[in-house]
Amino acid sequence: MLFVDFQFLPFFALVFSVHWALRSPRARKAWLLLSSYAFYAAWDWRFLSLILFSTLVDYVVGRRLATTRHRKGWLLVSLVSNLGLLGYFKYANFFLDSAISFLGALGLHPHAPSLEVLLPVGISFYTFQTLSYSIDVYRRRLEPERDLLDLALFVGFFPQLVAGPIIRAVDFLPQLKAPVRLERTDIRAAVVLFFVGFVKKAAISDSIAPHVDAYFAD
Structure with a gap:
């Protein structure tokens, strides 16, 4: 599911309506997390395990x-775990094909099957986002999050999960602790931003993307 797909509108309307119908802040966060996972699972539910x-x-x-x-050792655990996953899914095919080509140039012809690793949507965004959290905690810029629900929502929040931008925990997590109210001015501003972003994506970006791809392919 993409933001410019028709099915995103009823999905967003449902998420928005249920969120504000719930009275408990924790229930709202749980609903947003569940909705975010459902949004990602619409592409491929198997890769939820990576998140x-x-x-x-x-x-x-x-x-x-x-x-x-x-x-430093625990920070290394985060770096190796996250960058290891990213490296495997993003570069495994490249390195395997390069190794086969190199061996072929030496006169060796190994029969290595292609891995055909599918790149999970948004893996770069949530990988560097989770890394930024651990790095900020390591540098003592941020207290470690005790609530797993809050951290999970920070990582999986659907509006920025598959297309960014990468947000910092120091900016996002405090908002989950603060009380919120729905104001008419907020709704108007959100509708304007939503519409402007939709036009930029659907009418401008998607229109010129084929020409840009063709230019750089030459």
């Missing part, structure tokens, strides 16, 4: 960074 893995790794790393003397 859950990154979330749990950095939750544990963040908590340990506050209590252990081996802080």
